Amino acid sequence: SQQGEEDPQALSIQEGENATMNCSYKTSINNLQWYRQNSGRGLVHLILIRSNEREKHSGRLRVTLDTSKKSSSLLITASRAADTASYFCATVYNQGGKLIFGQGTELSVKP
Amino acid sequence: NAGVTQTPKFQVLKTGQSMTLQCAQDMNHEYMSWYRQDPGMGLRLIHYSVGAGITDQGEVPNGYNVSRSTTEDFPLRLLSAAPSQTSVYFCASSYRVITYNSPLHFGNGTRLTVT
Numbered sequence: 001s002q003q004g005e006e007d008p009q010a011l012s013i014q015e016g017e018n019a020t021m022n023c024s025y026k027t028s029i030n031n032l033q034w035y036r037q038n039s040g041r042g043l044v045h046l047i048l049i050r051s052n053e054r055e056k057h058s059g060r061l062r063v064t065l066d067t068s069k070k071s072s073s074l075l076i077t078a079s080r081a082a083d084t085a086s087y088f089c090a091t092v093y094n095q096g097g098k099l100i101f102g103q104g105t106e107l108s109v110k111p
Numbered sequence: 112n113a114g115v116t117q118t119p120k121f122q123v124l125k126t127g128q129s130m131t132l133q134c135a136q137d138m139n140h141e142y143m144s145w146y147r148q149d150p151g152m153g154l155r156l157i158h159y160s161v162g163a164g165i166t167d168q169g170e171v172p173n174g175y176n177v178s179r180s181t182t183e184d185f186p187l188r189l190l191s192a193a194p195s196q197t198s199v200y201f202c203a204s205s206y207r208v209i210t211y212n213s214p215l216h217f218g219n220g221t222r223l224t225v226t
Contacts, residue, residue, distance in 0.1 A: 042218050043201070044217070045214035048214055088153065098170075101155075
């Protein structure tokens with residue numbers, strides 16, 4: 001399978017703490033994307049990082065990409081209860097027009 | 112813009128029945144795709160289309176057919192439903208072909224149960 005692997009599968013933190021989620025993948029990629037899914041809803045795009053980029057920021061989100069280790073991390077700083085959701089990484093491989101998702105990390109932020 | 116619209120929201124089928132899940136987008140997006148989401152499996156790509164008249168298989172295409180006669184619509188057909196097709200189905204679209212760094216826009220899903 002070309003799926004990315006996410007770690008941890010579940011994460012529970014207190015409001016105000018930082019949350020870090022990791023994603024590993026298998027072969028060369030064109031870009032890596034992070035999505036968020038609230039319970040019962042469709043996924044929402046958060047951030048895209050290209051294969052030639054190492055770090056990207058968007059508000060409280062920071063994404064890093066290490067192509068030598070075939071891994072990425074998503075950091076959410078100063079988390080809020082509203083950040084409670086599932087987070088997925090997805091990779092676009094250089095061969096073909098497919099976006100392949102990992103299994104996701106379920107984040108719970110307690111007030 | 113309505114974005115990506117999926118119908119129906121819920122559906123119950125008996126084994127062997129056929130049905131079509133509808134997906135429409137009003138953003139003039141070139142790329143459209145169908146995923147299924149099962150517990151512990153993440154999202155798996157069923158079929159995708161890079162433009163009207165062009166479709167291709169994803170990771171789990173068996174048991175599903177698609178067509179893309181217009182830019183706006185990308186229906187997913189289940190020819191003979193099986194209990195293994197019980198899942199939540201998501202349609203997603205993108206402005207450009209996915210390799211051009213375009214993010215996906217998702218619909219809210221169709222929850223399908225096959226008994």
